[in-house]
Amino acid sequence: AQSVSQHNHHVILSEAASLELGCNYSYGGTVNLFWYVQYPGQHLQLLLKYFSGDPLVKGIKGFEAEFIKSKFSFNLRKPSVQWSDTAEYFCAVELGPDSWGKLQFGAGTQVVVTP
């Protein structure tokens, strides 16, 4: 069963547009939530993560994500994208204390930012 789903497989937008990528998970217990990014030709790297506390988390490069427990969602946002944000974005979760370290990834969203 799919534990993590990302809403869009491909997104194309212009520079300065706002970006929001959806991520939903299916698990009722404690979770750790992550967004990873893979720039062209580079390896996967962590954008941001949520474990507890303030549900609005800020990451690198101006990205932020909001955890909404009632909706089982962890959407990624950036108010104004740049051409350099062209990349593939992956949502990932760790489902419960027995699964710390066992990342489950969504299928990814390919984002293309046009000049």
Place this chain on the structure above:
Amino acid sequence: EAGVAQSPRYKIIEKRQSVAFWCNPISGHATLYWYQQILGQGPKLLIQFQNNGVVDDSQLPKDRFSAERLKGVDSTLKIQPAKLEDSAVYLCASSLGVGRGDEQFFGPGTRLTVL
């Protein structure tokens, strides 16, 4: 700080042949992971090591895949014999431990094509 190293970067083999991948984690990282990323999908965890012991290999196809981590540092992942559906990128990652908050750092991956 040096990142996670993997070799080879690319490998092309015919079905039923054998192949091995190598990973050198970040120095001091006790936990090492192997993931399989099939085109169009997110990475899927194959096996997790803590030092030189296996923590989780529930998703490793043990009839053809094997992995070892000698001396708790480098690791090799082997496929014998390979099938067409094994074509994927094989990612190695490492982290300090498996505590909540231990970030996984990913290597560049090995792209395997099985003909």
